Amino acid sequence: xxxxxxxxxxxxxxxxxxxxxxxxxxxxxxxxxxxxxxxxxxxxxxxxxxxxxxxxxxxxxxxxxxxxxxxxxxxxxxxxxxxxxxxxxxxxxxxxxxxxxxxxxxxxxxxxxxxxxxxxxxxxxxxxxxxxxxxxxxxxxxxxxxxxxxxxxxxxxxxxxxxxxxxxxxxxxxxxxxxxxxxxxxxxxxxxxxxxxxxxxxxx
Amino acid sequence: xxxxxxxxxxxxxxxxxxxxxxxxxxxxxxxxxxxxxxxxxxxxxxxxxxxxxxxxxxxxxxxxxxxxxxxxxxxxxxxxxxxxxxxxxxxxxxxxxxxxxxxxxxxxxxxxxxxxxxxx
Numbered sequence: 134x135x136x137x138x139x140x141x142x143x144x145x146x147x148x149x150x151x152x153x154x155x156x157x158x159x160x161x162x163x164x165x166x167x168x169x170x171x172x173x174x175x176x177x178x179x180x181x182x183x184x185x186x187x188x189x190x191x192x193x194x195x196x197x198x199x200x201x202x203x204x205x206x207x208x209x210x211x212x213x214x215x216x217x218x219x220x221x222x223x224x225x226x227x228x229x230x231x232x233x234x235x236x237x238x239x240x241x242x243x244x245x246x247x248x249x250x251x252x253x254x255x256x257x258x259x260x261x262x263x264x265x266x267x268x269x270x271x272x273x274x275x276x277x278x279x280x281x282x283x284x285x286x287x288x289x290x291x292x293x294x295x296x297x298x299x300x301x302x303x304x305x306x307x308x309x310x311x312x313x314x315x316x317x318x319x320x321x322x323x324x325x326x327x328x329x330x331x332x333x334x335x336x337x
Numbered sequence: 338x339x340x341x342x343x344x345x346x347x348x349x350x351x352x353x354x355x356x357x358x359x360x361x362x363x364x365x366x367x368x369x370x371x372x373x374x375x376x377x378x379x380x381x382x383x384x385x386x387x388x389x390x391x392x393x394x395x396x397x398x399x400x401x402x403x404x405x406x407x408x409x410x411x412x413x414x415x416x417x418x419x420x421x422x423x424x425x426x427x428x429x430x431x432x433x434x435x436x437x438x439x440x441x442x443x444x445x446x447x448x449x450x451x452x453x454x455x456x457x
Contacts, residue, residue: 213425214417214421215422219422219426223426223430226433230437231437236441238444242444249436
């Protein structure tokens with residue numbers, strides 16, 4: 134709690150990097166890209182709900198609608214209760230929301246939020262990109278806008294991993310310094326602790 | 338605190354559900370009106386107590402909405418009317434926002450010192 138009671142510098146470099154991955158200049162592009170993907174997935178969901186009659190596709194034409202109306206898509210809808218594009222839209226919205234929440238030092242002050250953001254962006258993003266990539270083999274048709282969202286998912290992974298890694302690295306340093314699961318747990322949820330400030334800016 | 342405003346909007350949307358989706362039975366009306374009123378009340382109460390974690394009370398309601406929507410879909414043999422899809426979507430959105438703290442951008446230490454400063 135070395136910084137308790139006085140102004141906190143929230144724009145500091147996050148080891149092991151020489152930059153701050155929680156800075157807005159790093160996070161805003163992620164939010165914007167996730168917002169674009171949310172808009173695209175939402176548009177595809179509107180088609181699956183039949184609120185719009187067709188889907189714009191400058192490359193594969195009517196194949197997009199074959200993909201969105203495929204048997205695989207209908208099966209997923211029965212399992213999920215909602216069209217698969219709706220879940221995609223919600224996941225991208227989650228990317229944007231969890232990217233926006235938290236200060237520019239959240240890798241130290243709100244590790245749980247950074248890791249939640251990382252879980253939403255990295256594993257979910259990779260899985261959804263792989264699933265979209267397989268559509269040509271499974272369905273026999275391609276959907277241009279689905280491929281665009283898959284590409285955005287992979288770009289988001291690249292843009293987001295440094296903040297997640299700095300957060301994991303920080304928690305690792307807290308563990309090595311304290312050797313206490315209770316301290317790591319406390320710091321993980323954003324609780325102030327002397328060890329947190331002591332190791333935050335130390336590279337090793 | 339912006340997340341609480343979104344939760345309030347979601348609660349109001351649930352309240353409007355019976356009119357938007359033209360619920361067929363009184364049970365469906367009561368369910369969505371009660372859930373919407375609870376969500377809106379929690380969002381408003383959370384705004385009055387910014388340091389608390391009242392907003393997390395929206396999480397079980399979100400889980401209930403998603404589970405109720407899915408259960409109804411399964412019972413309907415996989416065909417999901419808009420009213421049930423609405424519950425699933427609102428439940429997922431509510432869960433997403435309910436996790437966000439009231440002052441997510443404020444460092445915990447700064448929050449502590451500010452609150453101490455207000456204490457008479």
